[in-house]
Amino acid sequence: MKIKYELLHKDGNARLGKLHTNHGVVDTPMFMPVGTLANVKTLVPEELKAMNTGIILGNTYHLWLRPGEDIVHKAGGLHKFMNYDGPILTDSGGFQVFSLAKGKNAISEEGVKFKSHIDGTNLMLTPEKSIYIQNMLDSDIAMSFDECPPASASYEYMKKSIERTLRWAKRGKDAFNNPNQSLFGIVQGGYFEDLRKWSAEETVKLDFDGYSIGGVANDHESKEDMYKAIDYSIPYMPEDKPRYLMGVGEPVDIVEGIDRGIDMFDCVLPTRIARHGNAFTRTGKLHMKNAKFREDFTPIEESCDCYTCTHFTKAYIRHLLVANESLAGRLLSIHNIRFLIKLTEDAREAIKNDKYKEFKEKFLKEYKD
Amino acid sequence: MKIKYELLHKDGNARLGKLHTNHGVVDTPMFMPVGTLANVKTLVPEELKAMNTGIILGNTYHLWLRPGEDIVHKAGGLHKFMNYDGPILTDSGGFQVFSLAKGKNAISEEGVKFKSHIDGTNLMLTPEKSIYIQNMLDSDIAMSFDECPPASASYEYMKKSIERTLRWAKRGKDAFNNPNQSLFGIVQGGYFEDLRKWSAEETVKLDFDGYSIGGVANDHESKEDMYKAIDYSIPYMPEDKPRYLMGVGEPVDIVEGIDRGIDMFDCVLPTRIARHGNAFTRTGKLHMKNAKFREDFTPIEESCDCYTCTHFTKAYIRHLLVANESLAGRLLSIHNIRFLIKLTEDAREAIKNDKYKEFKEKFLKEYKD
Numbered sequence: 208m209k210i211k212y213e214l215l216h217k218d219g220n221a222r223l224g225k226l227h228t229n230h231g232v233v234d235t236p237m238f239m240p241v242g243t244l245a246n247v248k249t250l251v252p253e254e255l256k257a258m259n260t261g262i263i264l265g266n267t268y269h270l271w272l273r274p275g276e277d278i279v280h281k282a283g284g285l286h287k288f289m290n291y292d293g294p295i296l297t298d299s300g301g302f303q304v305f306s307l308a309k310g311k312n313a314i315s316e317e318g319v320k321f322k323s324h325i326d327g328t329n330l331m332l333t334p335e336k337s338i339y340i341q342n343m344l345d346s347d348i349a350m351s352f353d354e355c356p357p358a359s360a361s362y363e364y365m366k367k368s369i370e371r372t373l374r375w376a377k378r379g380k381d382a383f384n385n386p387n388q389s390l391f392g393i394v395q396g397g398y399f400e401d402l403r404k405w406s407a408e409e410t411v412k413l414d415f416d417g418y419s420i421g422g423v424a425n426d427h428e429s430k431e432d433m434y435k436a437i438d439y440s441i442p443y444m445p446e447d448k449p450r451y452l453m454g455v456g457e458p459v460d461i462v463e464g465i466d467r468g469i470d471m472f473d474c475v476l477p478t479r480i481a482r483h484g485n486a487f488t489r490t491g492k493l494h495m496k497n498a499k500f501r502e503d504f505t506p507i508e509e510s511c512d513c514y515t516c517t518h519f520t521k522a523y524i525r526h527l528l529v530a531n532e533s534l535a536g537r538l539l540s541i542h543n544i545r546f547l548i549k550l551t552e553d554a555r556e557a558i559k560n561d562k563y564k565e566f567k568e569k570f571l572k573e574y575k576d
Numbered sequence: 577m578k579i580k581y582e583l584l585h586k587d588g589n590a591r592l593g594k595l596h597t598n599h600g601v602v603d604t605p606m607f608m609p610v611g612t613l614a615n616v617k618t619l620v621p622e623e624l625k626a627m628n629t630g631i632i633l634g635n636t637y638h639l640w641l642r643p644g645e646d647i648v649h650k651a652g653g654l655h656k657f658m659n660y661d662g663p664i665l666t667d668s669g670g671f672q673v674f675s676l677a678k679g680k681n682a683i684s685e686e687g688v689k690f691k692s693h694i695d696g697t698n699l700m701l702t703p704e705k706s707i708y709i710q711n712m713l714d715s716d717i718a719m720s721f722d723e724c725p726p727a728s729a730s731y732e733y734m735k736k737s738i739e740r741t742l743r744w745a746k747r748g749k750d751a752f753n754n755p756n757q758s759l760f761g762i763v764q765g766g767y768f769e770d771l772r773k774w775s776a777e778e779t780v781k782l783d784f785d786g787y788s789i790g791g792v793a794n795d796h797e798s799k800e801d802m803y804k805a806i807d808y809s810i811p812y813m814p815e816d817k818p819r820y821l822m823g824v825g826e827p828v829d830i831v832e833g834i835d836r837g838i839d840m841f842d843c844v845l846p847t848r849i850a851r852h853g854n855a856f857t858r859t860g861k862l863h864m865k866n867a868k869f870r871e872d873f874t875p876i877e878e879s880c881d882c883y884t885c886t887h888f889t890k891a892y893i894r895h896l897l898v899a900n901e902s903l904a905g906r907l908l909s910i911h912n913i914r915f916l917i918k919l920t921e922d923a924r925e926a927i928k929n930d931k932y933k934e935f936k937e938k939f940l941k942e943y944k945d
Contacts, residue, residue, distance in 0.1 A: 244899045245892070249618075249906065252887075274870070274895040282873055282891060290887050501643070504651055518621075518659050522651060523614070526643040530613045533902055537618065 209416050210294075210348060210389040212449045212470075216559060220441065220468040223558040226261075226449055228294040228347045229387055230286065233261030235449065235470035236554055238461060238547040239296060240477065243269050245279070245289040247544070248478045249537040252291045257514065258545040259552065262347070263291060264473050267340050268300035268332070272325055276343035284345030296473075297346040299337045299379075299393075302454070304330075305355040314354070316371065334379040342385040348417065349383075350453075351376040353393040358427055365397045369406045376413055389416035391451060397422060398432050400439045407443035417449040420469075424454025433460065437467045444468075458487060458550055462570050465554050466563065472551075477543030482536045484528045487546040491575040495539065500525040513545035514538075578785050579663075579717060579758040581818045581839075585928060589810065589837040592927040595630075595818055597663040597716045598756055599655065602630030604818065604839035605923055607830060607916040608665060609846065612638050614648070614658040616913070617847045618906040621660045626883065627914040628921065631716070632660065633842050636709050637669035637701070641694055645712040653714030665842075666715040668706045668748075668762075671823070673699075674724040683723070685740065703748040711754040718752075719822075720745045722762040722790055727797070734766045738775045745782055758785035760820060766791060767801050769808045776812035786818040789838075793823025802829065806836045813837075827856060827919055831939050834923050835932065841920075846912030851905045853897045856915040860944040864908065869894040882914035883907075 211227040212235075224235040240247045240255065243266040247255060255263060265285055270276065282288035285295055307321035308314055318333030334352040341349035353372040356365055376392050383390055392415035396402035410418060420440050427433040437452065444450050449470045455461070456474020464472060477487070484496045486507045493507065506516035507524070515524070515538040527535035550570075557566035580596040581604075593604040609616045609624065612635040616624060624632060634654055639645065651657035654664055676690035677683055687702030703721040710718035722741040725734055745761050752759055761784035765771035779787060789809050792802045806821065813819050818839045824830070825843020833841060846856070853865045855876045862876065875885035876893070884893070884907040896904035919939075926935035 244896070244901055246896060246901055246903045249902055251883075251903070251907075269899075273899045274891070278871060278891060278895070281871055282889065288889075288892055288895075290892075502647060502650055514620075520651070520657075522643070522647060523657055523659075526647070526657075527613070527615060530638075530642045532613055532615055533618055533905075534615045534620070536902075537906075538620075 208387065210449070212417065212447060214446060218558045218561045218563040219466065221465050221554070221558045221563040222468055222470060223555055224449070224470060226294075226470075228262075230292060230294040230347055233294060234555055236465045236551050237261040237471055238456060238551050239264050239471060239473040240544045241266070241473055241475045242289070242291075243475070244273065245270060245285060247540070248482070249533070249540055252289070254514070254541060255291070255544075256293065258541065258548055260293065260544070260548060262294045262296050262471070265295055265297045265344060265346060266300070266303065267297045267337060267344065268303035270297075270344060271300060271340050272323060276340045280343040280345070286345070294347040296348040297341045297344050297350065298453075299350040299352040300332055300340070301337065301352050302355050304332045316374075334375040335382040338379045338382045342383065342388065345385065346388060348389045348391060349385075350391050350419065351379045351393050351415070353395060353421055355422060356395070356397065358397055358422065358432075360397060362399055362402070365395070365399060365402055369395050369402060369409075372406070373409050373413070376410060380413060380415075391415050391417040391419050393419050393421040393453070394440045394444070395422050396436070396439070398427075398436055403436060403439035404443055407440050411443065411445060415448070417451060418444045419451035419453050421453050423452070424474075430460065430463070434463055434467065437464060437469065441468045456547060457576075458547065458574060459571065459576060461547065461550060462554065462567050465551070465558075466567055477547055478540045481539035481543050484535065484539070486539055487543050489570075490573055495521065495524050495535075496528045497525070507542055511542065511545065512549070513542045515542040577756065579818070581786065581816060583815060587927045587930045587932040588835065590834050590923070590927045590932040591837055591839060592924055593818070593839060595663075595839075597631075599661060599663040599716055602663060603924055605834045605920050606630040606840055607825060607920050608633050608840060608842040609913045610635070610842055610844045611658070611660075612844070613642065614639060614654060616909070617851070618902070618909055621658070621662075623883070623910060624660070624913075625662065627910065628917055629662065629913070631663045631665050631840070634664055634666045634713060634715060635669070635672065636666045636706060636713065637672035639666075639713060640669065640709045641692060645709045649712040649714070655714070663716040665717040666710045666713050666719065667822075668719040668721040669701055669709070670706065670721050671724050673701045685743075703744040704751040707748045707751045711752065711757060714754065715757060717758045717760060717786065718754075719760050719788065720748045720762050720784070722764060724791060725764070725766065727766055727791065727801075729766060731768055731771070734764070734768060734771055738764050738771060738778075741775070742778050742782070745779060749782060749784075760784050760786040760788050762788050762790040762822070763809045763813070764791050765805070765808070767805055772805060772808035773812055776809050780812065780814060784817070786820060787813045788820035788822050790822050792821070799829065799832070803832055803836065806833060806838065810837045825916060826945075827916065827943060828940065828945060830916065830919060831923065831936050834920070835936055846916055847909045850908035850912050853904065853908065855908055856912050858939070859942055864890065864893050864904075865897045866894070876911055880911065880914065881918070882911045884911040
């Protein structure tokens with residue numbers, strides 16, 4: 208069965224919805240934790256479920272190299288391999304291979320040549336190969352293989368890149384062969400208003416199960432640029448399909464993205480900053496190694512309902528960090544992921560009550576980056 | 577309240593018992609996981625409870641340096657600091673500081689001078705200081721500060737060392753000031769039969785709440801030597817007090833130790849080998865990174881009831897190890913600790929049924945090191 212998006216309510220552009228998948232019904236807008244190598248770093252599935260996680264991500268490039276899509280397929284798919292029974296989305300691998308592709312002939316009509324980050328082996332990823340791997344991984348949602356041009360690309364380059372991404376999207380769709388998996392198309396176009404519109408319209412014509420906005424997560428010059436790219440794309444994305452803003456997960460960006468009509472977000476941020484000792488709070492990030500927490504026997508955030516905040520103090524977490532105990536990263540990952548998921552829960556409640564603008568204003572006022 | 581040992585049944589020298597503590601009643605013989613820095617590496621208290629853990633260990637030397645006994649005391653003691661409500665035993669710090677003490681004046685009647693392993697600061701640990709720190713940590717069981725001579729020490733040196741350890745034990749007992757904590761004495765004497773006897777008799781005269789056998793964990797020339805040192809000591813240790821073999825946790829040694837009348841074991845082995853990718857099984861250790869597990873979709877051990885074995889396959893754990901995902905260490909720690917705890921559960925059942933010798937023979941026949 209393909210996924211099905213159900214729009215329940217709108218408050219301005221903000222959308223409250225449900226996504227029906229083969230692995231359960233999940234609420235949108237949602238934040239999706241990243242489980243690159245078939246695990247959300249340091250955590251087990253029960254912990255993700257306890258945080259009310261909806262969808263998690265797997266990274267196609269990483270899983271292709273290790274353990275290999277054949278192993279995951281033989282295990283019965285990614286859900287069985289990692290023992291996660293909720294819905295899983297896989298990316299296309301495009302973002303990773305573009306960052307590894309060097310030399311002027313690396314990117315061709317056929318696909319992308321690059322060297323493995325593990326052993327330098329020469330490899331090639333094509334639209335067909337990306338789809339094949341994702342079909343084998345058997346995630347609930349697969350992503351089209353798109354070109355990821357830098358935000359600094361010229362108008363002419365961006366236009367040609369969109370044309371290629373459309374051809375690749377068509378090739379991937381033609382190669383697609385998994386009736387239990389859905390496929391998303393990706394809107395590109397940098398910060399050019401007409402290109403975003405054109406990319407969205409042409410991608411929608413190919414008829415995907417959902418649509419995402421790419422090319423904004425990493426090298427936008429300002430957050431305003433990112434928000435503009437969303438505003439340029441959203442009006443041309445159908446109301447009856449989910450909308451996914453790829454690679455974005457700063458709390459402020461989630462709040463702004465929801466306001467613009469985004470349903471799905473993903474980012475490595477909550478687990479990455481956890482490993483560096485940082486915790487999200489409603490008033491901004493805390494560096495938990497700070498000496499001021501030495502004798503602070505209160506939780507990271509009094510109002511937080513996560514396992515970490517209901518069981519441990521700042522002083523204990525600081526101690527674990529200072530002593531280089533990896534449990535610190537685990538406890539902070541739990542807190543940070545739960546923080547973003549709770550943020551989307553609160554956002555959904557606000558949309559339901561037609562109070563999203565007030566919710567957003569209050570959040571942005573309190574949160575200092 | 578002090579701990580109370582209840583002897584329920586004997587099968588040969590093997591003892592089935594219960595230890596009544598301020599944090600619950602636990603069964604002996606038992607294996608105690610090591611939580612050096614106020615956490616059993618990568619794990620949370622709920623996971624330890626789910627494995628049927630009795631007592632866990634904290635390391636006085638490490639907790640003195642980080643976060644400091646004052647912080648733990650202000651938190652309300654080690655139980656509250658790390659949120660573990662089961663019984664905790666702390667070592668004296670002696671073992672660590674003796675390994676850090678250099679130069680011929682490092683060890684004196686007063687105590688041991690050494691350099692901090694963190695920043696090289698000159699520090700001194702004395703019997704009184706060790707007891708003070710442990711009183712502040714507020715563990716259920718504290719250990720006397722003893723000299724840890726090398727196994728290669730001469731008879732004369734060993735004799736003098738025992739005399740000093742007895743004086744230190746007395747000083748520690750006099751300084752002891754925590755009515756809710758129990759204190760164990762330590763029997764030394766290397767592999768000299770008469771010195772073990774003498775050390776045991778003199779230590780027992782000082783009247784502790786339990787007794788341990790020291791000096792066998794790390795530099796015995798053969799396992800037979802270790803077992804001899806136990807045999808030399810046990811007859812002089814009172815039946816109505818618990819007997820603790822310090823730092824020993826190889827499965828074979830646990831089985832042999834129980835046979836000789838030991839009630840308590842501790843070792844970093846299960847978590848340390850986990851971090852190196854190894855798993856205990858009834859037939860010996862498995863190196864989980866081995867290529868033969870690439871497509872092995874069975875658990876580490878079919879008969880194991882641990883969280884890891886009931887949720888994940890060898891292929892998945894191998895993948896996590898190959899990809900350097902720290903979750904592997906966590907899942908293997910759970911399996912390895914549960915393996916040793918289950919081993920003691922099975923041993924208790926065998927003692928109860930007067931079948932310990934058969935149990936031991938069967939185990940030693942199957943387990944290949």
